Amino acid sequence: MLIVEQFPVLVVAISLLSAFTILVAGLVNKKSCCFISIATILVQLVMAFYILNHVLTEGTIHYWLGGWKPPWGIEYVVDALNAYVLVIVLFIALICAIYSKRSIEHELPHKLVSFYTVYQLLITGMCGVTVTGDMFNMYVFLEIMCIAGYALIASSKIGLKAGFTYLVMGSIGACFVLLGIGFLYSVTGSLNMHDLSLLLPPLYGNRVVQAAFVFFFTGLGIKMAFFPLHTWQPDAYAYAPSAVSVIIAAAMSKVSIYAFLRVLFSVYTAEFIRIYAPLTTVISWLAAIAIIFGSVYALAQYNLKRMFAYSSVAHVGYIMLAVGICTSTTLGLTPAVMHLLNHAVMKGCLFLIAGAFIYKRAELWDIMKFPGLGRKMPYTGIAFIFTALAMCDIPPSAGFVTILYLILAFLEAGQFIFAAVILFSVIVTFFYFFHVVEMMYLRVGVEEEIEKERGEIPMSMLIPVFLLAALCWITGVIWLMKIPFPILDAVNSMFGLGVVP
Amino acid sequence: MIEWFIEELLAKYNYWVSIILILIGFYAMIAKDNLIKKVIGLSIFQTAIFLFYISLADIGPIPKGTAPIVSEEMIHMGYVYVNPLPHVLILTAIVVAVATTAVALALVIRLYEEYGTIEESEIIELERQRGL
Numbered sequence: 001m002l003i004v005e006q007f008p009v010l011v012v013a014i015s016l017l018s019a020f021t022i023l024v025a026g027l028v029n030k031k032s033c034c035f036i037s038i039a040t041i042l043v044q045l046v047m048a049f050y051i052l053n054h055v056l057t058e059g060t061i062h063y064w065l066g067g068w069k070p071p072w073g074i075e076y077v078v079d080a081l082n083a084y085v086l087v088i089v090l091f092i093a094l095i096c097a098i099y100s101k102r103s104i105e106h107e108l109p110h111k112l113v114s115f116y117t118v119y120q121l122l123i124t125g126m127c128g129v130t131v132t133g134d135m136f137n138m139y140v141f142l143e144i145m146c147i148a149g150y151a152l153i154a155s156s157k158i159g160l161k162a163g164f165t166y167l168v169m170g171s172i173g174a175c176f177v178l179l180g181i182g183f184l185y186s187v188t189g190s191l192n193m194h195d196l197s198l199l200l201p202p203l204y205g206n207r208v209v210q211a212a213f214v215f216f217f218t219g220l221g222i223k224m225a226f227f228p229l230h231t232w233q234p235d236a237y238a239y240a241p242s243a244v245s246v247i248i249a250a251a252m253s254k255v256s257i258y259a260f261l262r263v264l265f266s267v268y269t270a271e272f273i274r275i276y277a278p279l280t281t282v283i284s285w286l287a288a289i290a291i292i293f294g295s296v297y298a299l300a301q302y303n304l305k306r307m308f309a310y311s312s313v314a315h316v317g318y319i320m321l322a323v324g325i326c327t328s329t330t331l332g333l334t335p336a337v338m339h340l341l342n343h344a345v346m347k348g349c350l351f352l353i354a355g356a357f358i359y360k361r362a363e364l365w366d367i368m369k370f371p372g373l374g375r376k377m378p379y380t381g382i383a384f385i386f387t388a389l390a391m392c393d394i395p396p397s398a399g400f401v402t403i404l405y406l407i408l409a410f411l412e413a414g415q416f417i418f419a420a421v422i423l424f425s426v427i428v429t430f431f432y433f434f435h436v437v438e439m440m441y442l443r444v445g446v447e448e449e450i451e452k453e454r455g456e457i458p459m460s461m462l463i464p465v466f467l468l469a470a471l472c473w474i475t476g477v478i479w480l481m482k483i484p485f486p487i488l489d490a491v492n493s494m495f496g497l498g499v500v501p
Numbered sequence: 502m503i504e505w506f507i508e509e510l511l512a513k514y515n516y517w518v519s520i521i522l523i524l525i526g527f528y529a530m531i532a533k534d535n536l537i538k539k540v541i542g543l544s545i546f547q548t549a550i551f552l553f554y555i556s557l558a559d560i561g562p563i564p565k566g567t568a569p570i571v572s573e574e575m576i577h578m579g580y581v582y583v584n585p586l587p588h589v590l591i592l593t594a595i596v597v598a599v600a601t602t603a604v605a606l607a608l609v610i611r612l613y614e615e616y617g618t619i620e621e622s623e624i625i626e627l628e629r630q631r632g633l
Contacts, residue, residue: 160612
């Protein structure tokens with residue numbers, strides 16, 4: 001009989017153990033690494049579903065490490081938001097692990113063992129940030145995640161410079177987070193998130209507490225590539241190996257956003273945001289600029305992965321815009337939490353497809369070389385069109401649902417200018433995806449070349465692509481049928497949002 | 502003036518030192534062209550934060566706190582103890598810092614093998630020539 005209360009710690013521990021197992025197994029048989037990784041993530045994903053089910057039916061899970069009572073010991077807390085993010089992260093990790101088998105064998109043939117070891121450490125870090133209820137523990141897992149990320153990005157030759165830039169900026173972000181934790185500790189003497197949320201309200205006027213918040217905002221803003229701090233992101237996404245691009249774009253950025261939401265609503269509370277109302281104005285306007293900037297820059301790119309990276313800047317903007325207006329609507333965090341899943345699925349699928357083109361021929365990162373590609377790779381091309389339509393927010397896709405709820409929230413809050421920003425972004429998104437589709441289908445390539453190079457990517461890469469492309473639409477329908485709404489309601493009621501005072 | 506000097510600077514000199522070190526490290530990370538110097542800046546930045554945490558631990562009044570090994574005899578003699586928790590946190594943070602520095606140095610070595618230089622501007626120039 002398995003006990004669901006212990007799953008949060010097992011999710012992290014299994015992943016960490018499998019990292020070392022892979023390292024040892026790699027000495028004997030290099031091919032086994034991938035299967036160990038997939039098996040581990042599958043077990044973790046099943047656990048994550050059990051946790052989600054348990055959280056929704058029985059309530060929040062508290063796990064005390066070593067039996068030490070909080071606030072003295074480290075506590076793992078899993079509520080509706082954690083469990084939901086955990087499922088997203090592990091699902092994307094599983095898809096990416098299946099896809100990486102052929103992709104990594106093709107791109108990094110000599111580094112299979114080390115790739116899967118570091119990949120598993122990355123997943124350990126992501127799960128750790130998600131399940132923990134302790135500030136310092138969160139910092140340590142954030143660093144495990146990011147250090148693994150730096151190493152993975154730099155594992156390809158062209159990614160070296162991008163990896164180093166990310167390392168420097170990411171370390172500055174991590175140092176700011178550490179400094180913020182130190183500030184909070186110096187005024188409260190506690191590191192437990194729940195304990196902090198009880199100790200902080202009388203101290204909201206304190207300069208140290210306010211300075212700590214600025215440090216958290218800046219530090220986690222770097223990690224999630226929020227607008228003025230995104231400069232590392234386009235290079236890192238574009239030059240990383242294709243499987244790595246998928247996991248960092250779809251899962252890692254979501255974990256950083258989750259960490260920010262946790263600090264904003266669980267450590268500081270919605271009350272803090274209501275007292276310092278200019279805070280939400282700053283977040284909303286930065287997010288609006290991020291959306292415009294990201295969309296316009298994506299239009300100007302001829303490197304496919306860079307285009308998707310700038311589009312990610314815009315989509316982080318969507319989520320933060322939803323966070324910025326969460327206190328002034330009855331929808332609360334609904335659009336933000338919704339878009340965590342929607343963006344993970346859509347951007348994951350786009351990077352899988354970009355990787356598939358590069359797998360086919362190394363220079364196919366360049367959109368100018370795309371003519372005739374739609375006929376060379378018919379199935380991948382169709383998957384790309386479906387995902388692009390979802391990104392362009394055609395109903396009932398995942399992108400459409402986000403836009404719908406965002407605009408409902410803006411209309412309710414009376415912020416029409418942000419609704420205009422979103423509509424502008426949708427139009428620009430349509431243009432840059434149309435440009436790619438036009439290059440693939442409407443421009444005719446050389447006939448003999450098309451005949452010679454006709455051929456698809458291997459089945460183990462095609463199935464993940466199709467699965468995510470289908471999910472882009474299925475999640476949209478599921479959201480519209482309001483099936484996962486208990487999660488959103490639980491998140492809103494937990495954070496005291498959704499009621500306008 | 503002198504009172505201010507004693508209260509704000511001397512009594513809190515360890516905090517001032519850590520702030521100055523943080524700024525030095527931060528400057529080196531964003532302004533230096535040499536990648537090794539950036540890594541050195543990173544180390545200074547992290548170490549300065551460790552100093553800040555260690556300063557937090559000493560919560561005792563003027564007879565400064567001693568090592569937190571509690572015994573009956575010491576309590577009778579009126580010893581004050583430092584808070585051990587920041588020390589433990591920093592022990593973990595040092596491990597994180599070592600890992601970051603190790604990855605950073607490994608990347609610098611790979612960059613040197615690839616481009617033959619560790620000046621950031623020259624690497625960017627070489628990348629531009631390769632058409633990336």
